[in-house]
Amino acid sequence: MAKILIISCTKIRDVSCIACLKCFKAAELKEGEFAKYDSVQIVGLSGCGDCPGLVMPKVGLVMEMADYLLQEIDAIHIGTCVVRARNTAACPIDIDGIKAKLEGKFGKPVVIGTHNY
Ligand code: SF4
Numbered sequence: 001m002a003k004i005l006i007i008s009c010t011k012i013r014d015v016s017c018i019a020c021l022k023c024f025k026a027a028e029l030k031e032g033e034f035a036k037y038d039s040v041q042i043v044g045l046s047g048c049g050d051c052p053g054l055v056m057p058k059v060g061l062v063m064e065m066a067d068y069l070l071q072e073i074d075a076i077h078i079g080t081c082v083v084r085a086r087n088t089a090a091c092p093i094d095i096d097g098i099k100a101k102l103e104g105k106f107g108k109p110v111v112i113g114t115h116n117y
């Protein structure tokens, strides 16, 4: 069971991508970027820290809380919402760069994307 933290676009989540139904469905059905896991449990779904993309301090807070709660996190997924914000709007996040920074600081694999709906 892979325990997954998703980082979402604060501007999109529950505004134009409603209730995060898409990522929960993809995780349940092991579709999209979740297809490679035996089974998936979303243990956290956090925003990016809002524009201009305060991902590192936000994930730092998430990791502190996860430690406090003794909640394991096996991998971090950068939500499809963030990828779309970057590719279709003015999102300033360097996705490859933030993936490298997250992996370096927190020692977790980082996957770019979640669902493909
Ligand atoms: S892509 Fe996933 S995390 Fe992002 S807003 Fe949509 S359902 Fe939520």
Ligand code: SF4
Pocket (backbone or CB within 6 Å): 008, 009, 010, 011, 012, 048, 049, 050, 051, 052, 053, 054, 081, 082, 085, 086, 090, 091, 092, 093
């Ligand atoms: S920095 Fe990018 S991912 Fe975060 S809220 Fe702004 S547009 Fe969305």
